[in-house]
Amino acid sequence: MVFFLLMGTATLLGVGSSISGAINSFIGREIGLIRATFLFLSLGTALSGLLMLGFDDRLPWSGLVDLLIQRPYLLAPGLLNALMIMVIIRVTALVGTTLTMAALFSGQMLISLWLDQVGFAGLRVIPITPLRVMAVICLLVGVILLNVERFGQPPLSPIHVTALPPRLTPPRPTALPVLAVLAVGGLLSGASSINAALGQAAGVFTATLFFLGPGVLLLPLLGLAIAPQATAADLPPWRPLYLMPGILNVLYIAGSVVLVPLLGVQTLISAVFTAKICTGLAIDRCGWLGLPRSPITARRLLAAGLLVAGVVLSSAPS
Numbered sequence: 001m002v003f004f005l006l007m008g009t010a011t012l013l014g015v016g017s018s019i020s021g022a023i024n025s026f027i028g029r030e031i032g033l034i035r036a037t038f039l040f041l042s043l044g045t046a047l048s049g050l051l052m053l054g055f056d057d058r059l060p061w062s063g064l065v066d067l068l069i070q071r072p073y074l075l076a077p078g079l080l081n082a083l084m085i086m087v088i089i090r091v092t093a094l095v096g097t098t099l100t101m102a103a104l105f106s107g108q109m110l111i112s113l114w115l116d117q118v119g120f121a122g123l124r125v126i127p128i129t130p131l132r133v134m135a136v137i138c139l140l141v142g143v144i145l146l147n148v149e150r151f152g153q154p155p156l157s158p159i160h161v162t163a164l165p166p167r168l169t170p171p172r173p174t175a176l177p178v179l180a181v182l183a184v185g186g187l188l189s190g191a192s193s194i195n196a197a198l199g200q201a202a203g204v205f206t207a208t209l210f211f212l213g214p215g216v217l218l219l220p221l222l223g224l225a226i227a228p229q230a231t232a233a234d235l236p237p238w239r240p241l242y243l244m245p246g247i248l249n250v251l252y253i254a255g256s257v258v259l260v261p262l263l264g265v266q267t268l269i270s271a272v273f274t275a276k277i278c279t280g281l282a283i284d285r286c287g288w289l290g291l292p293r294s295p296i297t298a299r300r301l302l303a304a305g306l307l308v309a310g311v312v313l314s315s316a317p318s
Contacts (some may be wrong), residue, residue, distance in 0.1 A: 006263055007179055007271050018097060018283065020248040023241060024085075025092040026289035029166045030236050037086050041215040043246025046209040048110070056203030074198045075210065082215030082222075082237025083186045084191075090314065091177040096292040096301075099278035102143040103178045105273040107185020115189060116264050121197035126264045131313050139270060139310035144278070145303035180283055184224045192256055199257035208253045251302035274307045 028036035053299065068074055092100045097142035113136060119125035126132075191211075258266050281300060287293035294300075 006259060007267075009255060010259055010263065010268055010271035011275040013252050013259075015279045016248040017252050017272065018101060018276040018279035020245040020252070021088060021100065022097050022283050022289055022291055024245045025087045025097075025246070025291060027242055028089045029093060029290070033086055033090055034219055036089060037082055038216065038219040038223070039242060040085060040245050040249060041082060041212050041219065043243060044253075045209060045212040045251045047247065047250045049248070050185035051254075052203065052205035052209050056206045058203045059201065059206070064206065067198075067201055070084065074194060077092050077195045078211050078214035079217045080187055080191060080220070081218055084188060085215070087184050089181050091181050092291070093165050094177050096280075096285045096294060098277060098294065099148055100180070101273065101276040101280050102146045103181035104188070105110055105269065106143050106271045106274070107187075108180040108189040108273075109139055109185075111186045111189040112269055115193050118188065121193045122200075123193055123196060123261060125266065135270065135310045137310075138306045138313060139273070142303040142310065143304035145299055146304070148293035148299070161201060167192075190221050192260055192269075195253070196257050196260035200261060204257045208250055211253055213248070245293040251301050256286055270307075272312055274304075274310075277304060277307055294305060 024036060027039065028035075031039075049144055088100060088104065091103075112127055114120075116126035117128050137309075145175065195207050195211050200211060256268065256272075263271075281296055281304065283291060284294040286297050
């Protein structure tokens with residue numbers, strides 16, 4: 001029963017993450033990529049900081065400083081996170097939610113088997129077994145089917161929603177954005193393991209804060225260096241929708257910190273990814289928030305079935 005509750009929680013994290021990605025892509029088109037990423041991270045940082053003060057009491061501040069001095073690699077996920085989010089937001093706008101999630105997952109899965117095998121960052125060792133290899137094959141074949149479907153058919157015109165900016169016919173996917181997200185997926189899998197190790201030592205929300213906070217400090221500098229300057233009059237009016245990705249992101253990261261030690265990297269990523277793909281299929285079908293539209297076809301449904309089979313196999317006892 002506990003296992004199914006954990007898997008259900010992972011599924012909800014995946015649904016929320018897919019919705020968050022679509023909203024972030026819309027915000028990026030409205031206010032710019034760097035500003036959207038900064039807003040996303042700053043809201044999450046503020047919320048996770050409050051939760052850390054209220055609920056995390058494993059280490060005093062002096063102990064946390066000592067921990068980071070002794071294990072400075074625990075800061076690496078936060079330093080990379082802002083760049084990874086910017087890539088994901090940009091690619092989602094180019095190729096849609098489903099293909100972005102598929103490419104992101106492929107990179108994660110190729111690394112996660114090894115991470116579990118070696119017990120990376122001090123986490124529980126989960127050996128590679130024939131079932132886990134078969135699970136990866138099912139999952140990757142599902143990803144390939146989704147990619148072939150996306151490359152092989154012209155996208156539908158997006159459904160325009162009142163008050164949302166119109167979008168031209170979306171471009172066909174190219175290899176470069178997909179390869180970029182594959183690389184981000186591999187980095188994200190390792191970052192999740194390192195962040196989980198920090199969570200075990202310092203607390204869930206402390207780990208979440210250190211995953212989000214460095215980007216809040218780095219992005220203004222990046223914006224000053226490369227982003228065109230804009231006044232308040234140049235930006236669209238504030239929308240409450242802008243708050244949603246930051247809130248969902250805190251829940252996703254905190255949930256991942258809790259679930260990685262309990263389920264293992266591969267099982268968690270598999271469950272989350274399946275939920276992301278199913279949600280992404282619905283988002284792409286509707287062209288929600290001006291994203292590229294793609295029909296739900298038999299090939300895509302077959303891909304979803306393979307993904308579910310992969311989750312079941314990856315979750316089976318060794």
